[in-house]
Amino acid sequence: MLKMINVSKTIDGRQVLEHVNVTLEPGMIAGLVGRNGVGKSTLLRTLAGILDPDEGEVTFNEINIHQEPAIKQKLTYVPDSTEILKTYNVKEIVKLYDAIYEDFDVMYFYSLMDRFKLPKNRKLRTYSKGMKALFLMILSFSTKADFIILDEPTNGLDPIVKRNILQFIIEEVSERQLSVLISTHHLEEVEKIADVLIMMKDGQIESTTSIEDAKSSFxxxxxxxxxxxxxxxxxxxxxxxxxxxxxxxxxxxxxxxxxxxxxxxxxxxxxxxxxxxxxxxxxxxxxxxxxxxx
Amino acid sequence: MFHKALWMRNQKLAAPAVWAVYLSLFFFLPFSFFGRAQSLQTQAEKFNDTQLNFAFHGVEIALFLTLILVGFASLLLGQERTTHSTDLTFSLPFKRKDIFLSKWMFGVVHITTGLLINLLLCMLIIRFTILHEIADASFLLHFMALVIPFSIAIFTFSLFIGTIAGSIVSQFILSFIFLFFPIGFFSLVGTFLMYHGLELDMMYDVNGRFNSFGDFISIATLPVPIFEFAYYTDVVNEIDGSVMDYTRMPDYLVLLSPLLYFAVTFPLGIWFFSRTKNENNGRLLVFEKGKGFFSVGVVVCFALAFGMAGGGIFGSYDQPSLLGYYFSAAIGAVLSYFVLRKIMNIRLGLSK
CATH class of the missing domain: 3.30.70 (Alpha-Beta Plaits)
Incomplete structure (x- = not known):
């Protein structure tokens, strides 16, 4: 279970997160929505241990991720930037991830590469933006993490690949109690796959409800x-x-x-x-x- | 503490610097030694010349080596901040302390190996070429004892600067400024005191072993002792060709300087890196808290530097102008204040 407990964060003198409390259960797909600049990316980067909270803590299975980052063997983060591994080729990335993540499944990774028809003998910089986004997602799922954080994962993907990847996320979650937190502006995606809708407003969590409850209360x-x-x-x-x-x-x-x-x-x-x-x-x-x- | 994955990541990040370390050292040391041995051989054979001489000065390698070391540290640390790949590194299941240590260890291993291999090659060149007749390779052992600790200290210092600088550019520039800060700052203060009728006695004996206060400041400026190393041979007797060689090696006490730098910047580097504020990546500085102190320091230094330059322009040769000094200092202070204010808010980033 991933918990953000009373987390506050100030950047450039502006309070971006204000006493944020989030609890994400195993086997759940949660959609994080909110307008531009409300703190979605800051929230995700704090959850991933990239940013330190000024106040509060983030725990994964009751272990503080900032103090014991080894717990992130089971928690991966896919940033919205697709440029992070662009100087690597696919083989180098596989070697790197295999060295980082104890449970990284090389066979599974290559099977996903085949499934989504991504070329295997190229540098990442030669991929299109959509291919890079897809590749990073495949990489993340191949770590066999229990919790995956996706920041704007479907940006740049064409509708067919988008549909396939959303289908793939649903399959993964239903097969192995995986939890996924997706930040997105594409509300129809959240509507299709998410169990829980987290709405952010002005650095705070406006509401956390199931999609059904959200719809029935409006x-x-x-x-x-x-x-x-x-x-x-x-x-x-x-x-x-x-x-x-x-x-x-x-x-x-x-x-x-x-x-x-x-x-x-x-x-x-x-x-x-x-x-x-x-x-x-x-x-x-x-x-x-x-x-x-x- | 050692993680293969972090080593692989560092290899990818700093591959150009690793190549630069090995290739430039090879070019400046064995390649250069071999070239000189060849030309001495030709000189001896063609002109039957017995007046062969050979010299090696630390300055031949020091500046370029400093450049490479600072570049190495900047690629390992600052580059990640500029390209936003910190988001990948910091999301991995590794302690920040281990990430920093892996970068430090990666650099130190390559720098030490590069220097050792190339200096050993130089020794072999001396042993098996005409240089053997005029030079004693043991000077390279002295040089090794000097250059390795100083190189590690320069690299560690630059890595430490990378923990407070927000981008590759600011890490590179600030590393250079602060590496030469002692000698630069004391010359600025010396000039300031001179304009106020107080001569800073650069020859004042601070310690019997150090000749003067100026020497002390030189030693406190990390790359300078490497500059000062020199070895040369000279023909003593033209008939039998016997030679005298001379090694100018700074006192071994100068090794306290890299030791002290290391003792301060290594733990501080770990401390700062563990508390890094990734939200300020791309900025001049990562930490908000030190900005005030840093700004005051920069403005004061620029005021002193402008004063030093302007005082000379406005005054005559033997009568420097105090008014000119203050006028120029004021211009320097105001200019640096506004430029710094602008730079502080710039976020330098590549392709997020």
Missing amino acids: RKVQAVYKHALPEKIANLNNVTILSQTGRVYTLMIKGNIQETMEKMQQEQPLLLEELPMTLEDIFISSLGGESHVS
Whole structure:
């Protein structure tokens, strides 16, 4: 079990992580989402032992990873940068990883290379960006780690490879109680494969819920009233306006769904209907609109 | 403590420096010795010349060696910070102390081996060529006793600078500045005192064994004692061709200098590396806390340096201008303050 306990981190005088608590159980795929600059990469780099927390600690199976880094034999990190091993060729990397990780499975690595049709006799710098990202992921899974941290893993992958790799992650997790933490902006991926959704906002964990719970605690509706949206509805804390076209409002209701729907009915709408909802809708309503992208 | 994987990683990181150590030492030592032996042989055969002489000065190799050693340490440590591959190294299941020790050990093994092999080759060249008639190879043993500890100390010092510098460029530049800091700083302070009517007596006897205060400062400047090593042979008797040779070897007490440097910078290097702030990689300095002290030091040094240069320009030959000194010093201080403020916030990085 990987735990981040009350971790705070300040960079350049700005508090990037603020009393963050995260617990990730074995056999779980967790998706970490949040807007640019909220501290996702800092959180992952702290979990991997690259950055030291100013306060708090990170433990893996109850062992502090900063004090006893040997525990990271079972915890690997795939950064968003694909340039880290570019001067190596595949054979050199295999030799290096075999020397680093006691359980590195060379045969398995090459079988994955074949499965994803990656060339074996080339330097990594000659790979395309997507191939490098895929390669680093394959490398990470071949260490037979119990916990894998992936920072923006599908950036640069084409849709077919992306689908294959997501399928591959699901297979790995179901086969051997592996846990994966994925930081991504591609919400549809999280929706497809994650069990748990971790939302970050302003250096803090906004919520940690299962995808099902997240969806069931939100409702997306379209409403049309005779005049504008009644103030009674607009002033409700749990109602967010996603968009407005004339008198047509698209609203997101967070919590107290039944009660809120009744209130909306009482205002005699011309139209009130439920819309299909995606994780993106939840993301926008929970973590802010498009205007604040940093 | 020894991890094969870290050795492999260091091999990849510093491969150019490893080649540079072996090849440059080969070029500056055995290759150069052999060339000189060949030309002496030709001289002796063609012109029947008995006035053969041979000289070796530490300065022939010292500056380039320092450059290579600092480059080696910068490739091992600073390079990772600049290319962001620290993210890989620090995520591996190794203690930071072991990562630092592996870099140090990797460097020391190659530097020592490179020097030993090439100096031994030089000895063989002396033994089996015409040099045998005029030179005694034992001077190379003295040189070995001097150059190996000093090289290890220079490398360790530069590696230590790498634990506080945030990039390969800042590690390389700061290593050079601080390696020559004692001699440079005391000349700046000496000039400052001179402008205020106080002559710094560079010849003052600090210790009977060291000739002067100036000598003491030279010894405290790591590469300088290697510069001072010299060996030469001279013909004493033109008829029988007997020779006298001379070795100028600094007192063995100078070896206290690399020892002290090592005793301070090695444990400090481990300490700083274990507490490194990777979030500041690419910056001039890794640690926020030392920035104030560092900035004050830089501004003072630049003020003194500008004062030294400007005082001379504004004054006459025998009457330096104090006003000119302070005017130039003020310009130096202001300029360095603004430039430093700019540099401090630059993040130097390659292809994240």
